[in-house]
Every structure is written in structure tokens, then in C-alpha cells.
Amino acid sequence: MSEQTLVIATRNSGKLIELCELLSDLPFTLRDLNSFPLIESVEEAGETFAENASVKARAYAQQTQFITLADDSGLEVSALGGAPGVRSARYAGDGASDAQRTNKLLAELSRQSSGDRRARFVSAVAIANPAGLILSVSIGVCEGRIANAPRGQNGFGYDPVFIPNGYDKSFGELSAEVKNEISHRARALKGTLNFLRSLTAASGDG
Secondary structure (H helix, E strand, O other), X not given: OOOEEEXXXXXXXXXXXXXXXXXXXXXXXXEEHHHOOOOOOOOOOOOOHHHHHHHHHHHHXXXXXXXXXXXXXXXXXXXHOOOEXXXXXXXXXXXXXXXXXXXXXXXXXXXOOOOOOEEEEEEEEEEEOOOOOEEEEEEEEEEEEEOOOOOOOOOOOOHHHEEEOOOOOOOOOOOHHHHHHHOHHHHHHHHHHHHHHHHHHHHXXX
């Protein structure tokens, strides 16, 4: 039986590497959006991570005509009222680098008098079929705190300033193996992995 194709709805190289590692044991041929240069980008205008993930999964599944996995994730900082939240990727403006977004976050947090550095990463993972039907949505959360300065070179995004609870190292310092056990994205994918396995099992029944 030939492998099914699963489209990973991202062009973010860091996210793509992480997702491919987490999905590596599934019997799917993984393709990202760079494999489909003519498809139209999807605006992420939802108010929640689940809304954005679902919108992306549905739109890209319909355009590519393959089962599509879309992730929307971000950082919620308690002292900033949950910001940057769903605007995590655009926190310092469109086209800003990871370092610029991180520096803005640290600057905003330094102006808060509470001293509260609690934060959490949230990930929503949605699966859609080529008809645009949402088949699965899973949410994962990783609680932690914001470091005083970036630490480590691993990961991407806000990883160098996020220290998960139970650890004294940031995501930027932890190995990919450790991060992939505890991260918000890994937790969201746990339910998704079971669903994808059921899809492949069902396709092989006949």
C-alpha cells in the first residue's frame, strides 16, 4: 500500500523541522507549502489559536487536495494580559525577526511593576480533508516563565526566553529531544497522532 500524503501547512522552517520530527513515525509522505508555489496564502484573522489552525487546515486542504495539518501557536504572558497571544508571529510587526519580537517582549515586560514572569505556550493543531471538513482539533499547553534575557541557540521564535516549569533551562538551551517531549506542540500532537494513525489503519482495511 502506498503512503498517503500529509500536507504540513507552514513555510516556517523552524516549525517545519519540529513538526516533521514529531510526525516522523507516521506512514505519511510529508509535504510543506513550499511544494505548492501557486497556492494562495491564508489570513490568520481568528481570535483563538484553534480558529486560526482550523482556517488554515481547511483552506490549504481544499487548495492542495490533500489531508492537511495546520498548527497555530503562540506565547501568552500573564503580566501582559495574555499578549502576544494569537499575534505572537506579528508582535513586532510584519516581517520582524525572532530577535526583534523577543526584544520587544522583554522590553514590554520590563515596564511591568508586578514582577510576574509567568507565561505559557499554546498550540492548536487542526486536520482537514480535501473537502474542507475539519476532522480533528487538539490543544496543547506548556506552562513556564520568561527569562530575563535570551538563553541558548536552539529552537526558534520565543524559545530562548521561555523556561518551562520544572526546568532551569530555556527551550533555546534544551535539546530537541527534550523539547519534543514537553512542548505545547508535542502535547497538541499527541491526540492528533492517534487520529492520523486511525486514518491510515482505516485506509488499509479495504
